[in-house]
Amino acid sequence: GCAQQRQGSLYQQLGGDAGISAIVEDFTLRLADDPEIVGFFANTNIDLFVASLEQQLCETSDGPCRYDGPPMDRAHQHMGLTDAHFNAVVGHMQQALIDQGIPPGPRNQLLGRLARLHGDIMRRQ
Ligand code: HEM
Numbered sequence: 001g002c003a004q005q006r007q008g009s010l011y012q013q014l015g016g017d018a019g020i021s022a023i024v025e026d027f028t029l030r031l032a033d034d035p036e037i038v039g040f041f042a043n044t045n046i047d048l049f050v051a052s053l054e055q056q057l058c059e060t061s062d063g064p065c066r067y068d069g070p071p072m073d074r075a076h077q078h079m080g081l082t083d084a085h086f087n088a089v090v091g092h093m094q095q096a097l098i099d100q101g102i103p104p105g106p107r108n109q110l111l112g113r114l115a116r117l118h119g120d121i122m123r124r125q
Contacts (some may be wrong), residue, residue, distance in 0.1 A: 011061040013105070014061055016063070021057055025039070026100055027096040052069040055068065058115070061110060082125070097111070
């Protein structure tokens with residue numbers, strides 16, 4: 001719509017590749033600092049996770065990337081995730097976005113798009 005033409009895409013409002021990379025780094029440090037969350041990543045290659053999440057955020061924000069990782073249900077099945085885990089992770093993303101200076105408009109737009117993944121991520125838990 002008009003707002004989008006005035007302000008650029010959500011991807012641009014997040015700072016493009018550099019902005020998304022800073023957001024993902026901030027977010028990943030928050031996951032690592034959360035004792036309720038960090039254990040889930042014990043066997044994860046963090047470099048691949050970071051690259052995959054950057055790609056997903058770029059695509060989700062209408063940037064020029066295509067996420068080519070596994071679908072969200074397959075990536076998270078059998079982890080035994082609860083809504084509390086989901087909310088904690090989204091909360092860390094919210095804090096990372098605030099910390100990286102993303103204004104409320106684009107911040108909440110991205111969080112809204114991520115919230116739509118809840119059904120897929122929580123499937124078969
Ligand atoms: C909106 C919420 C979430 C988003 C957008 C998200 C996104 C992603 C993405 C893009 C990947 C990479 C998939 C791949 O390339 O293999 C991934 C993997 C992973 N996610 Fe999530 N995730 C979310 C919620 C959660 C929650 C709530 C947890 C647990 C508390 C979690 C734990 C993990 C773990 C452990 C992996 C790595 C799996 C592996 O090592 O292969 N995620 N997630």
